[in-house]
Amino acid sequence: MYKELKDIFQFLMSVRKLKTYLTIDVEFPDHWKIPKKYVQEDKVVENERVNEGLRFFSFVCEFNEHSLATTVDSIKKIISFNKEIEMKEKLLKQKIDELKKIFQSEKLESLQSLKFDLIEEKLGDGEEIINANREGDRLVEE
Helix, strand or coil: CCCHHHHCCCCEEEEEEEEEEEEEEEEEEEECCEEHHHHCHHHHHEECCCCEEEEEEEEECCCCCCHHHHHHHHHHHHHHHHHHHHHHHHHHHHHHHHHHHHHHHHHHEEEEHHHCCCCCCCCCCCCCCCCCCCCCCCEECC
């Protein structure tokens, strides 16, 4: 169990047995999204808040190795998805500050020729890192 739960431990509230099922209870920051592609809607329940600023979810799975691994993997993907968004927002703020400094110190003529080029890299599976299509991302809640 340690191996399965160590990566979600920061968000873990409890693991409960319900007859032949396990319920993994987690708390996420209230601004986090739960993309549908990471969960089966009939396997996750949002509960009443326990702590201010956090949302409390129960993920239910059958008590078998495959189901437990799939559920924990889904929770890990939700965490990774939201942490990436947070890191991108932080990076955006840093880049905005850098651009403000450039715009304050440079002349208009040099700023008019300012361009941004993104280098597209490929992952091993061919998925593009930059300019990936995110239209398929739907949320359990909006």
